[in-house]
Amino acid sequence: MRLSYPTNIRIVLVPCTGKVDILHILRAFEKGADGVYVVGCMEGDCHYNSGNFRARKRVEQAQKLLDTIGIEGERAQMYNLSSGEGPKFAEYAVEMDERIRKLGPNPIKSAKKKAA
Amino acid sequence: MIVADKKPIEEIVEAIKDKEKILILGCNECVTVCEAGGKKEVGVMASALRMYFLNQGREVSIDERTLERQCDHEYLEEVRDVIDQYDSVVSLACGVGVQFMAEKYHTTPVFPGVNTCFMGVTEERGVWSERCQGCGECILASTAGICPVSRCAKRILNGPCGGSTNGKCEINKELDCAWQLIIDRLKALGKLDDYEKITPLKDWSTERAGGPRKVVREDVQQ
Numbered sequence: 114m115r116l117s118y119p120t121n122i123r124i125v126l127v128p129c130t131g132k133v134d135i136l137h138i139l140r141a142f143e144k145g146a147d148g149v150y151v152v153g154c155m156e157g158d159c160h161y162n163s164g165n166f167r168a169r170k171r172v173e174q175a176q177k178l179l180d181t182i183g184i185e186g187e188r189a190q191m192y193n194l195s196s197g198e199g200p201k202f203a204e205y206a207v208e209m210d211e212r213i214r215k216l217g218p219n220p221i222k223s224a225k226k227k228a229a
Numbered sequence: 230m231i232v233a234d235k236k237p238i239e240e241i242v243e244a245i246k247d248k249e250k251i252l253i254l255g256c257n258e259c260v261t262v263c264e265a266g267g268k269k270e271v272g273v274m275a276s277a278l279r280m281y282f283l284n285q286g287r288e289v290s291i292d293e294r295t296l297e298r299q300c301d302h303e304y305l306e307e308v309r310d311v312i313d314q315y316d317s318v319v320s321l322a323c324g325v326g327v328q329f330m331a332e333k334y335h336t337t338p339v340f341p342g343v344n345t346c347f348m349g350v351t352e353e354r355g356v357w358s359e360r361c362q363g364c365g366e367c368i369l370a371s372t373a374g375i376c377p378v379s380r381c382a383k384r385i386l387n388g389p390c391g392g393s394t395n396g397k398c399e400i401n402k403e404l405d406c407a408w409q410l411i412i413d414r415l416k417a418l419g420k421l422d423d424y425e426k427i428t429p430l431k432d433w434s435t436e437r438a439g440g441p442r443k444v445v446r447e448d449v450q451q
Contacts, residue, residue: 136269139276178273181238182281224283 114199118206130154131164138175138189145222148213149175150190152205158195165193185216230259230350231323232357233266233343238277241319244340248289248317251278253342254308254330255295256322263357265343266321268295274321274342299326305333312337348379365435365442371423373414380407386428 127133130153141149151172153165169191176186190209194201245251253275261267275293282289292315296304299322312318312334320327321342331339347359362379368386369376378384382400388408392399396409415421433439 134269136272136276139273139280143276143280178238178277179280182242182277183284184280221280221283224286227286228283228288 116199116203118203119210121210122206129159129161129164130168131159131161133168133171135171135174135178138172139178142179142184142188142219142221145219145225147216147219147222148188148190148209150192150205150209152192152194152202155193155195184220188213188216188219230262230348231325231345232263232347232349232359233260233323233345234263235265235270236342236344238274238281241274241340241342242278242281245278245317245319248338250290250292250315250317252292252294252308252312252315252318253278254299254318254320254322255293256299256320256326257295257297258300260321260323260343261295262351264355266323268293270321271295274319296322298322300329302333305329308334362436364431364433365439366432368428368431371426371428372411373418373420373423375407375411375414377407377411380405380410386431 130151133151138149138151151168153168154160156165156169159165172189172191175189178186179189180186190212192205192209194205253271255261255266255268255271257267260270264270271293275291279289279291282291294308296307298304299320315337317338317340318330318334319340319342320330322330323343324341324345327339327341346357348361348363349357349359352358359379361376364378368378377386377388381388382398382404383390385408388411389406390408393406393409396406398404398406412421412424415424435442
């Protein structure tokens with residue numbers, strides 16, 4: 114298919130989105146990520162039954178926590194697709210890229226630079 | 230176990246907003262099991278607080294540590310050599326741990342990071358409910374292993390009261406009537422005759438009503 118999607122996205126492979134913890138998401142932001150999104154299997158299609166539901170809950174937790182500490186919660190997102198949906202993957206990447214560009218850089222990144 | 234619930238991060242921020250070197254101290258026991266104050270929650274809180282202060286343009290050092298317990302001298306002593314590095318501690322232990330920390334380290338302010346709720350069980354992951362109020366004089370032998378002191382809203386010893394309907398309590402339709410549970414279990418045990426026995430007045434002086442309590446065991450004292 115040779116689809117293109119924004120090059121600023123770094124993919125972190127996990128065996129199942131159920132592996133993703135709120136701490137992974139927070140640490141990414143702490144280290145300066147502008148946005149974090151989790152791409153899981155379609156709901157109801159998880160090989161481990163509930164991994165993607167757990168991931169969604171953790172993303173929601175992260176969103177709430179980020180909002181309370183003054184960082185836009187929408188910088189964290191959850192998406193679902195099946196492994197055969199390459200175009201969807203690229204589409205979500207573009208959507209996320211646009212969303213984050215609208216929000217601007219992670220405020221932690223500039224605060225860290227100032228502090229240094 | 231002692232069940233605790235997370236405190237809102239805003240409340241913790243308010244308590245430590247003027248501090249500069251903070252230790253977030255977790256506990257590996259009950260609060261870890263009820264997912265309120267274990268190593269993971271320490272990590273989440275520390276990360277969130279670090280980002281909060283950075284976002285406010287403030288340089289605050291936040292360290293993480295989790296002790297085996299905070300209710301025993303030997304484990305709390307593990308931070309003795311580092312405690313002077315901090316101007317405050319947020320303890321994610323239950324109220325017992327927070328107080329023991331405060332007693333031990335007089336000059337370091339300690340703030341609670343969780344709301345301590347009750348002694349209870351894990352009904353399922355994410356659901357905990359009360360089972361014991363530590364009344365100091367256990368009556369479970371005569372109530373089929375179900376405690377009316379902790380599970381009946383009125384704590385009555387010869388129930389049920391008139392507010393019990395279809396096995397539920399009048400204060401909340403979701404709440405089982407403890408006395409209905411007791412009767413059902415006595416039936417299952419074939420000991421319904423026990424229900425006829427009137428429980429005499431309970432000595433509440435061993436409960437919190439008698440003031441702060443203490444257990445002294447000379448046989449194990451050193």
